[in-house]
Amino acid sequence: MLQKKNKNKNKMTGGEMWTQIGSSLAGLMFIWAMFKQYFPFEMEGHLQKYTQKLVSLFYPYIHITFHEFTTEGFYERSKAYMAIERYLSTNSSTRAKRLKADMVRDSKSLVLSMDDYEEIIDEFKGIKVWWASSKNIPRSQVISFYGDEEKRFYMLMFHRRHREIVNRFYLNHVMDEGKAIEVKTRKRKLYTNNRSEQWVGYQRTMWSHVVFEHPATFDTLAMEETKKKQIMNDLITFTKSKDYYKKIGKAWKRGYLLFGPPGTGKSTMIAAMANLLEYDVYDLELTAVKDNTELRKLLIDTSNKSIIVIEDIDCSLDLTGQRKKKEEKDGEGEGKDPVSKKKNEDDEKSKDSSKVTLSGLLNFIDGLWSACGGERIIVFTTNYVEKLDPALIRRGRMDKHIELSYCCFEAFKVLARNYLDLESHDLFETIGKLLEETKISPADVAENLMPKSNDEDADACLANLIDAIEKAKEEAKAKAEEEEKERAKAEEEKKAKAEKEEKDKEKEHKSDEAVEEKKTAGEEVKENGVKENGG
Ligand SMILES: Nc1ncnc2c1ncn2[C@@H]1O[C@H](COP(=O)(O)OP(=O)(O)OP(=O)(O)O)[C@@H](O)[C@H]1O
Numbered sequence: 001m002l003q004k005k006n007k008n009k010n011k012m013t014g015g016e017m018w019t020q021i022g023s024s025l026a027g028l029m030f031i032w033a034m035f036k037q038y039f040p041f042e043m044e045g046h047l048q049k050y051t052q053k054l055v056s057l058f059y060p061y062i063h064i065t066f067h068e069f070t071t072e073g074f075y076e077r078s079k080a081y082m083a084i085e086r087y088l089s090t091n092s093s094t095r096a097k098r099l100k101a102d103m104v105r106d107s108k109s110l111v112l113s114m115d116d117y118e119e120i121i122d123e124f125k126g127i128k129v130w131w132a133s134s135k136n137i138p139r140s141q142v143i144s145f146y147g148d149e150e151k152r153f154y155m156l157m158f159h160r161r162h163r164e165i166v167n168r169f170y171l172n173h174v175m176d177e178g179k180a181i182e183v184k185t186r187k188r189k190l191y192t193n194n195r196s197e198q199w200v201g202y203q204r205t206m207w208s209h210v211v212f213e214h215p216a217t218f219d220t221l222a223m224e225e226t227k228k229k230q231i232m233n234d235l236i237t238f239t240k241s242k243d244y245y246k247k248i249g250k251a252w253k254r255g256y257l258l259f260g261p262p263g264t265g266k267s268t269m270i271a272a273m274a275n276l277l278e279y280d281v282y283d284l285e286l287t288a289v290k291d292n293t294e295l296r297k298l299l300i301d302t303s304n305k306s307i308i309v310i311e312d313i314d315c316s317l318d319l320t321g322q323r324k325k326k327e328e329k330d331g332e333g334e335g336k337d338p339v340s341k342k343k344n345e346d347d348e349k350s351k352d353s354s355k356v357t358l359s360g361l362l363n364f365i366d367g368l369w370s371a372c373g374g375e376r377i378i379v380f381t382t383n384y385v386e387k388l389d390p391a392l393i394r395r396g397r398m399d400k401h402i403e404l405s406y407c408c409f410e411a412f413k414v415l416a417r418n419y420l421d422l423e424s425h426d427l428f429e430t431i432g433k434l435l436e437e438t439k440i441s442p443a444d445v446a447e448n449l450m451p452k453s454n455d456e457d458a459d460a461c462l463a464n465l466i467d468a469i470e471k472a473k474e475e476a477k478a479k480a481e482e483e484e485k486e487r488a489k490a491e492e493e494k495k496a497k498a499e500k501e502e503k504d505k506e507k508e509h510k511s512d513e514a515v516e517e518k519k520t521a522g523e524e525v526k527e528n529g530v531k532e533n534g535g
């Protein structure tokens with residue numbers, strides 16, 4: 001617990017007195033830091049050396065400094081500094097009197113943090129520590145390439161008898177809390193894989209990203225309530241099971257297979273999952289991955305607390321190429337919308353360059369490398385679950401199989417609430433009955449529920465929906481009849497063919513018999529002739 005420094009000097013115990021002295025000395029040190037820039041350099045060197053020697057004689061406090069920028073390598077903000085900043089900002093914003101507000105990159109809102117030369121006391125497991133923010137002001141007037149040359153730092157001060165607790169527990173606590181706050185307040189990202197490595201600033205990356213702003217949530221997702229609750233519980237249990245996964249010796253990841261016809265909410269569910277867990281999303285385009293090595297690199301480049309998505313797994317992998325060719329020959333997939341068709345064509349073009357194999361993908365999901373990092377969810381989506389290799393979707397790889405199906409009455413009610421703010425209506429019963437008899441996707445239902453002009457009220461939208469379901473019912477009926485006809489025709493053709501074959505066989509058999517008979521008769525005549533001649 002943090003609190004602003006208490007300046008009550010009455011009734012001091014020995015410990016408190018030391019605390020007070022320590023705090024005052026710390027204050028002096030900061031004042032020193034502020035003013036030393038005005039001393040000539042040589043004089044400062046001497047002064048500092050002697051004062052530090054003197055102070056360390058009877059000064060029981062330890063200082064740790066956390067600089068804003070790391071000195072080694074690249075000009076990058078230190079992760080520790082940022083974690084402390086978040087930790088102190090959240091804990092101090094209600095207590096510290098002087099705060100500064102900043103728009104930090106990738107953050108959802110303004111970040112408030114302690115202003116320079118501000119001091120705060122934190123308590124942890126019954127011990128007190130002091131945090132202070134400060135900065136070194138440069139003496140030279142050289143204009144830096146990086147702009148602001150003031151070097152900010154946080155200083156942590158604590159009594160040396162607490163060294164153990166601070167080193168072993170407190171610092172980890174600050175880092176974990178700080179990172180957790182960052183995850184909560186940051187803007188989440190939607191990544192996609194590049195065809196080749198790219199450099200962003202000084203960093204090599206195989207993923208490029210945009211801010212993830214999909215509004216879908218489990219509240220707006222249309223599906224049976226019990227199923228929805230079960231999935232949400234599964235996800236939340238997963239996020240809280242770090243120790244459990246460790247105990248059972250399993251990598252902390254979970255695979256979900258979402259399958260079902262187009263427009264039933266597979267992609268929407270992924271967005272809802274990401275929003276529920278506040279995870280980033282990595283949308284992996286397998287056809288753009290050169291080979292298994294690159295696939296592994298991509299995996300290593302993903303962060304924790306993320307969902308890795310491979311959409312339409314049945315048509316995005318080279319190893320299903322054979323199946324795909326067969327599928328095309330069969331004329332399947334022609335019903336797919338133009339967008340998917342275009343995607344298929346693109347996939348076809350890029351297939352030559354992608355050498356990802358089934359075993360590569362299996363290792364990606366469940367191999368040794370998949371255990372690096374943790375808290376990852378892998379989601380596959382497909383319209384044709386039966387086409388997937390059983391090894392790919394076995395439990396352990398795809399732990400939970402979720403079927404998203406056509407719109408049921410319960411799902412419709414969610415959509416009616418979302419789109420029309422309706423909890424009930426006279427037409428609901430009719431719609432319920434129609435939905436029992438007809439297969440219509442939630443996407444189609446949603447489209448009909450959306451008002452197309454200002455004049456369209458809920459009644460009109462529901463009437464539109466009824467028309468659409470009836471139309472779909474008619475179409476399905478006509479299609480079924482057509483299919484039945486085709487089936488009957490095919491059956492008849494098969495039968496006719498079989499009969500013809502039977503007849504042909506019979507004919508052949510008869511002609512064979514005739515030949516045989518002729519042959520036998522000929523031989524008999526010959527034999528008789530010989531006998532007659534010989535006799
Ligand atoms: N279960 C659902 N709940 C809420 N909205 C849905 C649902 N299913 C579909 N929709 C609506 O329909 C649109 C298409 O849904 P979505 O993209 O999630 O389907 P999909 O199952 O991923 O389809 P595909 O197999 O073609 O990729 C979404 O924008 C969403 O508005």
Ligand SMILES: [Mg+2]
Binds near residue numbers: 267311
């Ligand atoms: Mg989809």
